[in-house]
């Protein structure tokens with residue numbers, strides 16, 4: 001790989017895409033191509049075909065997709081299925097047709113069976129039924145990672161790389177009151193409580209479930225590492241995590257510390273908890289030599305700094321914290 005080669009970062013305005021584009025620019029890549037969603041809708045096959053024909057990128061990071069918490073997954077399953085399948089299919093086909101060297105695709109820990117033994121190994125995929133609330137999204141992601149395998153088999157080489165990051169967070173995350181993931185939702189709700197000078201903030205569930213969070217810039221560094229080491233990869237997906245597990249209660253305490261909120265944190269036990277634990281076994285990817293570098297405390301601080309820079313102190317929307325599927 002040479003850093004004058006053309007790279008397309010799809011979904012560069014999002015959580016992961018912004019981190020990947022930032023990482024490439026930081027590393028001296030001078031030919032990074034991006035298109036905002038409104039300029040190029042990746043679900044439109046003819047437009048994608050035209051874009052690849054004109055731009056001819058040599059590498060692709062497919063960070064575009066539809067993702068969100070349990071509420072939106074339950075409410076819009078067909079949208080999650082269709083959008084993700086269409087984006088993947090259009091970009092994969094155009095990549096083969098127009099000579100892309102390598103592409104990085106992102107699956108999700110939702111593809112693992114409900115009640116999977118912990119930590120979850122790549123070999124556990126398809127050994128049981130998925131969690132129903134995020135099934136449509138997970139089926140699209142599963143199709144994507146199996147498609148990577150199929151394209152590699154049919155066309156040769158390890159050109160299609162499937163990474164499976166655990167719950168991500170960081171700058172450019174979605175803090176929308178309806179559709180955000182758990183960590184962004186905690187930041188938003190605890191920030192709002194501080195601004196309103198509320199003596200207590202009420203969060204969903206028992207606070208007991210354990211989750212592993214990985215900072216978006218670490219997933220970006222894993223993505224570039226995977227591309228540079230494509231020749232050493234098996235034709236299979238790789239888990240990418242931080243190994244930093246925390247209960248939702250611990251997470252809320254860390255967020256409250258970063259936000260500077262001193263009120264009580266109460267737990268609404270009538271709300272669902274989601275899976276008790278979701279930890280990835282990243283031994284295969286880590287054995288190649290990659291390591292995460294951002295601690296949960298530092299990542300939360302940097303995410304909150306970004307939140308403040310964009311949403312400021314005046315935001316006063318309130319949101320219910322939903323468990324991540």
Ligand SMILES: NC(=O)c1ccc[n+]([C@@H]2O[C@H](COP(=O)([O-])OP(=O)(O)OC[C@H]3O[C@@H](n4cnc5c(N)ncnc54)[C@H](OP(=O)(O)O)[C@@H]3O)[C@@H](O)[C@H]2O)c1
Pocket residue numbers: 010011012013014015016017036037038040041042043062063064065066067083087106107108109164165166167168169172173174181
């Ligand atoms: N977030 C996580 O915890 C997590 C964990 C594992 C895997 N992943 C996967 O990683 C990828 C990136 O996730 P993320 O959290 O970075 O998502 P995100 O913040 O929501 O960003 C998604 C990006 O895709 C763009 N996009 C959506 N639909 C598009 C379309 N039809 N055409 C063109 N662009 C489109 C969005 O643009 P607009 O905002 O303008 O629509 C945005 O730039 C996704 O495939 C996701 O499934 C995420």
